[in-house]
Amino acid sequence: MRLSRQQWFVMFLVLPAFVLLAAVVFYPFVYNVILSFGNMNLTRIRSWEFIGLRQYVKIFTEPTQPDFYAIFFKTILWTVVNVFFHVVLGVFLALLLNRHLKGKSIYRTLLILPWAIPQYIVALTWRGMFNYEYGAFNVILTKYLGLPAVEWLKSPMEAFLACILTNVWLGFPFMMVVALGALQSIPQELYEAADIDGAQWYHKLRRITLPLLRPVMIPSITLGVIWTFNSLNIVWLVSNTGEPSDQTHILVSFVYKAAFNFYNFSYAAALSMFLFAILLAFSLLFMNRSKATEAAY
Amino acid sequence: MPISHKTRRRILDAVTHATLALFALIAMFPIWQVLNISLRPGDQLLTTTLELIPSNATVQNYVRLFTEADFLLWMRNSALVSISVTLTGVLLASTTGYGFSRFAFFGKKAGLLALLTTQMFPATMLLLPMYIMLIHLGLINTYLGVIIVYSATALPFCIWTMKGYYDTIPVSLEEAARIDGCTYFSSFYRIILPLAAPALVITALFSFMTAWSEYLVAAQILQETTLWTLPLGLKSFESSMSTAWGLYGAGSIIVMVPVVVLFVALSKWLVSGLTLGSVKG
Numbered sequence: 266m267r268l269s270r271q272q273w274f275v276m277f278l279v280l281p282a283f284v285l286l287a288a289v290v291f292y293p294f295v296y297n298v299i300l301s302f303g304n305m306n307l308t309r310i311r312s313w314e315f316i317g318l319r320q321y322v323k324i325f326t327e328p329t330q331p332d333f334y335a336i337f338f339k340t341i342l343w344t345v346v347n348v349f350f351h352v353v354l355g356v357f358l359a360l361l362l363n364r365h366l367k368g369k370s371i372y373r374t375l376l377i378l379p380w381a382i383p384q385y386i387v388a389l390t391w392r393g394m395f396n397y398e399y400g401a402f403n404v405i406l407t408k409y410l411g412l413p414a415v416e417w418l419k420s421p422m423e424a425f426l427a428c429i430l431t432n433v434w435l436g437f438p439f440m441m442v443v444a445l446g447a448l449q450s451i452p453q454e455l456y457e458a459a460d461i462d463g464a465q466w467y468h469k470l471r472r473i474t475l476p477l478l479r480p481v482m483i484p485s486i487t488l489g490v491i492w493t494f495n496s497l498n499i500v501w502l503v504s505n506t507g508e509p510s511d512q513t514h515i516l517v518s519f520v521y522k523a524a525f526n527f528y529n530f531s532y533a534a535a536l537s538m539f540l541f542a543i544l545l546a547f548s549l550l551f552m553n554r555s556k557a558t559e560a561a562y
Numbered sequence: 563m564p565i566s567h568k569t570r571r572r573i574l575d576a577v578t579h580a581t582l583a584l585f586a587l588i589a590m591f592p593i594w595q596v597l598n599i600s601l602r603p604g605d606q607l608l609t610t611t612l613e614l615i616p617s618n619a620t621v622q623n624y625v626r627l628f629t630e631a632d633f634l635l636w637m638r639n640s641a642l643v644s645i646s647v648t649l650t651g652v653l654l655a656s657t658t659g660y661g662f663s664r665f666a667f668f669g670k671k672a673g674l675l676a677l678l679t680t681q682m683f684p685a686t687m688l689l690l691p692m693y694i695m696l697i698h699l700g701l702i703n704t705y706l707g708v709i710i711v712y713s714a715t716a717l718p719f720c721i722w723t724m725k726g727y728y729d730t731i732p733v734s735l736e737e738a739a740r741i742d743g744c745t746y747f748s749s750f751y752r753i754i755l756p757l758a759a760p761a762l763v764i765t766a767l768f769s770f771m772t773a774w775s776e777y778l779v780a781a782q783i784l785q786e787t788t789l790w791t792l793p794l795g796l797k798s799f800e801s802s803m804s805t806a807w808g809l810y811g812a813g814s815i816i817v818m819v820p821v822v823v824l825f826v827a828l829s830k831w832l833v834s835g836l837t838l839g840s841v842k843g
Contacts, residue, residue: 271665274746278661282654282721283673289714290680293691300691310694358585361578368579374826375586378593381825383775385793386814389800390592393599393807399608401595408610434588442829488681497685497778502797520686525782530690537687544682 300534307528320535331511340494340515343429347493350433352486355440356478360470362441363448373445380438388502391431392418395503418504421512428503428513432496440485447481448474487551491544497521516540596818600624600811608807623812631809633816635788636795643705643791644773647712651720651769652762659724659761660750664733674725677718685778688714693782707783708773708791716772720765727761728754764831767824774821792817 268276301320305313324333362373379387394401395417403414417427451474459469497517504513507522514522517540524533565573594614601619602609609616627633661667662674692711693702701707731754739749755762777793784790790798796817799810 271746272667275661275665275667277747278657278665279667279673282658282717285650285654285713286677286717289692289710290688290718291676293688293695293714294683296691296695297687300694305694310697354585358582361582364575364578366575366578366582372582372586376582376589377826377829378589378822381822381829382593382818383771383793383821385775385777385797386596386818387592389797389810390596390814392800394592394595399610401591401612404610404612408612434592438589446830491682495684501778517684517686520684521778524686524690524693530694533686533690537684537690540684541682541687544684545679548682 297534297537300531301538303531305530305534306532307530310530313531316531320531321539323532324535324539331514336514336516336519339425340517343425343432343500343515344490344493346429347432347436347496348486348489351436351440351489351493352482354433354437355442356444356482358437358441359444359448360474362445376441377438379435380442384435384498385502387435388431388499391427391434392503392505395427419509421509424504424509424513428500431503432493432499435499436489436493440482440489443481443485444478447478451477484552487548490547490551494540494544593818596811596814598811599807600815602808602811604808623808624816627809627812627816631799631813632787632790632795633813636790636792639705639789640774640791640793643708643712644770646705646709647716647773648766648769650709650713651716652766654717655720655724655765656755656758656762658721660728660754662721662725663728664736674722677721680718689779689782696783702783703786703789704783705789708776708780711779711783712769712773712776716769720769723765723768724758724761727758731757760831764828767828771821771825774817 302315302317303313304316304320358376362369362376366372397403397414397416397419400417402417406412407414415423417423455473456469459473464472494515495517496515500513500515500518501507501521506526507514507518511522516536520533520536520540523529523536598613598616600623601621602616603618603620603622662670689711692714696702696707696710701710735753735757736744736749739753740746744752775793776791777797780791780794781797784794792813796810796813799806799813
């Protein structure tokens with residue numbers, strides 16, 4: 266078969282990346298699937314065997330410390346709470362920034378900062394701020410508000426709350442920037458027409474602004490859910506590997522620990538597959554459903 | 563008494579300013595904390611006061627960072643890794659994105675979908691099998707190991723960004739160039755690529771940041787201290803909080819300032835890249 270000049274050119278364009286991606290993405294993915302059906306761990310790294318679905322059965326039936334279902338529930342809670350605050354704060358601030366205001370660009374720049382800082386620095390710095398004796402939060406609580414100090418990092422509830430606070434702070438700028446872009450593309454005439462009809466601000470918000478924000482926010486929320494669900498950095502570094510005594514985990518940090526602290530490679534591989542399946546199902550359902558509602562508008 | 567339209571507007575403006583200022587303060591607070599820590603003299607690292615700038619502020623932490631700690635070495639290591647990942651990302655994404663945008667070929671749709679799907683992989687999904695592969699290949703404790711993992715993470719997103727941007731450039735430009743006798747390659751290289759400069763910048767920034775700010779992968783692959791990148795070094799300061807807390811602050815400021823400046827300047831395009839990629843399925 267002779268290739269045309271165009272075909273040669275396309276090969277030149279895409280082949281190098283395809284080969285690389287096949288080696289560093291596709292092959293590891295397949296390897297992960299294979300691993301999840303085996304019993305590999307640190308002592309059996311070269312002499313492991315296939316054991317079928319047993320790792321998957323283990324995930325759902327074998328009691329773990331902490332309990333798998335508790336972590337699962339926590340992960341859902343973590344994702345919902347975080348994304349909810351990201352979207353609400355983001356849209357709220359975008360609405361404010363969309364008004365005619367002096368110094369708007371300064372506010373915008375300052376409000377993006379949490380997104381711009383490398384995540385591990387965010388996490389380590391917030392961990393410092395949650396320190397019991399010297400951290401900024403307890404100083405503010407005790408010295409300026411006259412409240413008792415909180416043991417942020419030593420009890421499971423508070424440590425989880427600390428992670429959530431950090432992650433809410435880190436995530437709202439993305440939603441804000443997305444919403445701001447969408448707001449600026451809404452034609453001004455719509456509001457003028459509404460003014461002529463004597464509409465109040467909340468009418469305009471409900472009938473014009475929010476419906477037109479929707480199509481842009483839906484993919485961003487999908488992305489936000491995926492990122493938050495997979496947000497290993499924050500939980501791992503703020504709680505320092507899941508402290509106190511592995512009580513502060515979401516699924517992805519639990520998998521990381523199983524893989525790299527306990528070296529249960531096959532078990533971790535099966536868990537990864539489970540997480541991936543959840544996210545894939547969520548994305549397909551959420552995007553499809555929102556497409557259906559979009560069509561109804 | 564009904565308030566006039568003008569007064570109402572003024573009150574609303576004032577409330578808006580106050581709210582935005584409050585949130586801006588919250589956004590800046592941790593950065594101010596880091597800066598504050600970095601300027602504290604050694605005997606005041608742990609303090610319960612919240613002064614805007616610490617009394618006896620000093621730059622000794624910054625000096626110690628370069629004289630007593632391995633900061634320069636980590637910076638060199640990080641730069642080496644980040645630049646390699648950036649070059650790989652820009653080179654491959656600019657060509658592959660163009661192929662996806664302009665030509666029909668076998669497996670195109672599947673390829674695009676596969677790239678999108680990788681964004682849903684949990685962090686461990688590729689890291690664990692790759693870690694085991696790297697053990698088998700003897701690439702643990704090598705830069706090549708982390709460069710491979712980072713490229714695998716950054717490349718799918720970069721390709722989508724580039725494709726999305728090429729899609730906005732009219733095809734008629736190349737058609738005209740082809741009629742004038744340009745080859746496929748030169749119409750791509752001389753006409754389209756320069757027009758895609760903004761997307762190239764985003765791709766470069768994204769790949770660079772992926773590598774520059776990554777801790778969890780590096781922690782598994784680079785275990786020898788001489789190979790450490792900046793995140794591993796800064797984490798080691800944090801672990802011994804009382805003694806090296808000031809070094810952590812100073813190091814963090816140096817690491818984040820250039821990235822933050824770049825990021826803020828380019829944030830608008832970054833978002834359009836992200837949403838373009840996800841809207842056009």
